[in-house]
Amino acid sequence: MDEKKSAELYEIEKECKKCEKCSLCAGRHNVVYGIGVSDAEVMFIGEGPGEQEDIKGEPFVGKAGILLDKMLTAVDLDRKKNIYIANIVKCRPPRNRDPLPEEQEMCIPWLRKQFAVIRPKIVVCLGRIAAARIIKTDIKITAEHGKLFKKNGVIMMPVLHPAALLRNPSSKPAAFEDFLRLQEIIKQKCEHTYD
Numbered sequence: 063m064d065e066k067k068s069a070e071l072y073e074i075e076k077e078c079k080k081c082e083k084c085s086l087c088a089g090r091h092n093v094v095y096g097i098g099v100s101d102a103e104v105m106f107i108g109e110g111p112g113e114q115e116d117i118k119g120e121p122f123v124g125k126a127g128i129l130l131d132k133m134l135t136a137v138d139l140d141r142k143k144n145i146y147i148a149n150i151v152k153c154r155p156p157r158n159r160d161p162l163p164e165e166q167e168m169c170i171p172w173l174r175k176q177f178a179v180i181r182p183k184i185v186v187c188l189g190r191i192a193a194a195r196i197i198k199t200d201i202k203i204t205a206e207h208g209k210l211f212k213k214n215g216v217i218m219m220p221v222l223h224p225a226a227l228l229r230n231p232s233s234k235p236a237a238f239e240d241f242l243r244l245q246e247i248i249k250q251k252c253e254h255t256y257d
């Protein structure tokens with residue numbers, strides 16, 4: 063944990079929690095800012111909070127989050143120890159609909175600020191919405207999950223969203239392969255993730 067980065071993230075969080083830049087603020091119980099270590103070399107980005115996340119104020123704590131944590135554990139990753147997790151939008155879209163482009167546009171500056179502090183080497187996009195916003199707009203997640211992209215020196219990998227894996231358990235082995243690949247890339251490119 064880097065104390066300067068932690069303090070910077072905390073300052074951004076305080077501002078973010080007051081955000082009323084889009085109408086999603088009206089229905090929220092909590093702003094779901096992000097969780098993890100401030101000097102993470104690997105950052106996971108999801109699409110937006112669901113019901114449980116909105117209640118608890120933390121990303122990926124519902125059923126999809128439990129699956130995500132299991133997959134992370136399998137490759138020695140842990141939100142409390144060596145990664146950071148955030149979402150494209152910080153407030154829950156009603157009935158878990160996809161965040162609208164204008165909501166994403168209003169919210170993405172918060173993610174950019176988090177990114178600028180953490181400066182991860184690897185970004186993992188959880189699902190199509192995050193991958194389309196971060197990697198390329200026309201991403202085909204079913205065909206391109208597990209592939210590596212590079213943008214401004216940062217390695218990016220789109221993976222299947224854990225909620226999609228719950229709907230479609232037959233995709234779990236392929237998703238797990240991607241995590242094993244990620245583990246290899248981390249071993250090659252990161253300095254302290256697996257300390």
Ligand code: URA
Pocket residue numbers: 108109110111112115120121122123126127149188225
């Ligand atoms: N799905 C997401 O994309 N993000 C969360 O935080 C929870 C579920």
